Amino acid sequence: xxxxxxxxxxxxxxxxxxxxxxxxxxxxxxxxxxxxxxxxxxxxxxxxxxxxxxxxxxxxxxxxxxxxxxxxxxxxxxxxxxxxxxxxxxxxxxxxxxxxxxxxxxxxxxxxxxxxxxxxxxxxxxxxxxxxxxxxxxxxxxxxxxxxxxxxxxxxxxxxxxxxxxxxxxxxxxxxxxxxxxxxxxxxxxxxxxxxxxxxxxxxxxxxxxxxxxxxxxxxxxxxxxxxxxxxxxxxxxxxxxxxxxxxxxxxxxxxxxxxxxxxxxxxxxxxxxxxxxxxxxxxxxxxxxxxxxxxxxxxxxxxxxxxxxxxxxxxxxxxxxxxxxxxxxxxxxxxxxxxxxxxxxxxxxxxxxxxxxxxxxxxxxxxxxxxxxxxxxxxxxxxx
Numbered sequence: 001x002x003x004x005x006x007x008x009x010x011x012x013x014x015x016x017x018x019x020x021x022x023x024x025x026x027x028x029x030x031x032x033x034x035x036x037x038x039x040x041x042x043x044x045x046x047x048x049x050x051x052x053x054x055x056x057x058x059x060x061x062x063x064x065x066x067x068x069x070x071x072x073x074x075x076x077x078x079x080x081x082x083x084x085x086x087x088x089x090x091x092x093x094x095x096x097x098x099x100x101x102x103x104x105x106x107x108x109x110x111x112x113x114x115x116x117x118x119x120x121x122x123x124x125x126x127x128x129x130x131x132x133x134x135x136x137x138x139x140x141x142x143x144x145x146x147x148x149x150x151x152x153x154x155x156x157x158x159x160x161x162x163x164x165x166x167x168x169x170x171x172x173x174x175x176x177x178x179x180x181x182x183x184x185x186x187x188x189x190x191x192x193x194x195x196x197x198x199x200x201x202x203x204x205x206x207x208x209x210x211x212x213x214x215x216x217x218x219x220x221x222x223x224x225x226x227x228x229x230x231x232x233x234x235x236x237x238x239x240x241x242x243x244x245x246x247x248x249x250x251x252x253x254x255x256x257x258x259x260x261x262x263x264x265x266x267x268x269x270x271x272x273x274x275x276x277x278x279x280x281x282x283x284x285x286x287x288x289x290x291x292x293x294x295x296x297x298x299x300x301x302x303x304x305x306x307x308x309x310x311x312x313x314x315x316x317x318x319x320x321x322x323x324x325x326x327x328x329x330x331x332x333x334x335x336x337x338x339x340x341x342x343x344x345x346x347x348x349x350x351x352x353x354x355x356x357x358x359x360x361x362x363x364x365x366x367x368x369x370x371x372x373x374x375x376x377x378x379x380x381x382x383x384x385x
Contacts, residue, residue: 001106003077004033014040014089022047024056024101033082037089044094044117053124054091057081058103079106079128087111093118099138104128111135116142122157122175125183129164139174139195145223147174151200156180157193167191178204178225184214194223198246203228207235210253222246228280234259242276245269245302250330251280255287262294269302277305277330289331291382305330307381311363316372320356321365323377329361331381338363339378346371 018041025042027035042054059080080103091099091113099115102108104127113136115122122138125131138157141147157172162183169190172178178193188205196202204222207213210231217227217237224244229235231253238261242248248262267276277294279286295308307330311323321342325335335358342353342365351371357364363377 001033001077001079001082003031004079004082005031007032007035009034009036011035012037014038014042016040018043020045021054023049024052024097025054026056026058027081030059030080031077033084035083036085036087038085038087039089041090041092043092044096046094046096048094048096050097050119052097053101053121054093054097054099055086056101057084057105057108058101079104081105081108083107085109085111086113088113090114090116092116095119099123102126102128102131106130108132109134113137116140118175119155121155121159122172124159124161125165126159126161128162129183131160131162131165132168133158133166133170134168136170138170138172141174143174145173145194150174150196153196153200153202157195160186172204176202177206178202180206180208181215182208184209184212186214187216187218189217189219191217192221192223193225195225197224197244198226199224204246207232211256229260231256232260233257236261238262238264240265242267245272245274247274247302248277249280250277250286252283252286255284257286257292258288258290260292260294262297264296266298266300267302268300271301273303275303275305275330279330286331289334289381292331293382294330304328307331309379311377311379312375313377314372314374317370318373319367319370321373321375323363323375325361325363325379329379329381333360334381335361335363335379336383337380340365341376342367343374343376344371345373 020043022045095117098118098120099122101124108131110133115138140155153174154176156177157175158179160181163185165186167188171192172195175195178195193204204225205227207229213232213235218239220240222242228249230251294306309325309328313321313323349371351367353367356366
């Protein structure tokens with residue numbers, strides 16, 4: 001980028017050493033790019049600042065006054081850094097702050113890192129875009145699950161407050177929140193969250209950007225932890241596995257759900273009454289519902305919920321048939337499309353029949369005379385476009 005000084009692919013190689021630091025590691029000034037830091041362990045000392053990050057890619061609070069530093073600090077670039085790679089690192093925050101902070105930077109890679117013992121964020125990304133986090137392990141406490149202190153886990157594994165980032169093949173094994181997202185056009189693939197069970201108040205992935213989500217979550221594993229999406233608009237969740245009653249929560253803030261696909265996932269639970277998708281309408285009901293497709297999910301030990309459903313009823317000498325879809329449809333009192341077939345089994349009768357009512361997610365079909373018949377009904381809760 002214009003205004004970014006090319007460091008020529010320079011390497012800061014920690015050579016497999018362990019380094020105890022008492023303050024965040026920062027570059028001397030902003031406006032640099034094409035640098036690799038790799039190959040060692042960085043630990044926070046006992047007097048490390050509680051709000052600091054072991055590696056901090058943000059504007060330095062001070063500089064050495066050199067001509068080159070002053071030049072780069074007043075760089076014309078709108079980004080602090082570009083093309084910085086952090087890989088093959090173990091970062092131990094010693095419960096004194098966070099692991100990595102990236103502020104208003106472009107094309108940053110975090111690869112094969114183990115980040116632990118943070119109290120704030122394992123990784124924080126703010127502004128900028130195109131930070132790629134992959135093949136990494138993040139957890140406040142070092143555990144392999146079923147930790148006796150799980151209910152006390154705090155902090156956030158990854159905070160993304162910027163756009164166009166990707167998290168790929170990452171495990172978050174302990175934190176109150178696995179990933180907190182407040183930026184748009186981010187993608188998550190191969191993410192395994194078993195950070196803190198929902199039963200203890202944890203969340204796997206929290207999408208806090210109501211009104212324009214533009215987020216894709218695919219091929220991921222929510223292990224006893226939920227996905228929560230506020231007022232989702234353009235959200236895609238597919239080909240993922242939800243274990244231990246983990247489910248998706250659509251949370252109403254301003255009552256908007258538009259362009260949501262929750263399709264082709266697997267859900268496995270404890271044979272209770274937990275729905276695979278749930279509504280949180282504590283702030284008010286969903287009022288703007290368009291193109292929400294929840295379908296094609298397979299369920300074991302949980303309650304199937306969808307926006308597409310089929311039903312069947314039969315009766316003898318009736319003039320009215322009712323099919324109740326409330327046990328499947330996710331939104332209350334909302335049927336936008338109905339297709340039905342009436343098969344008369346009353347000899348040579350040829351009844352006139354019509355759809356009479358769709359309120360409260362009940363479909364009512366009536367005939368002009370009493371007949372014995374079978375009625376097949378298909379409904380959905382989204383507008384056909």
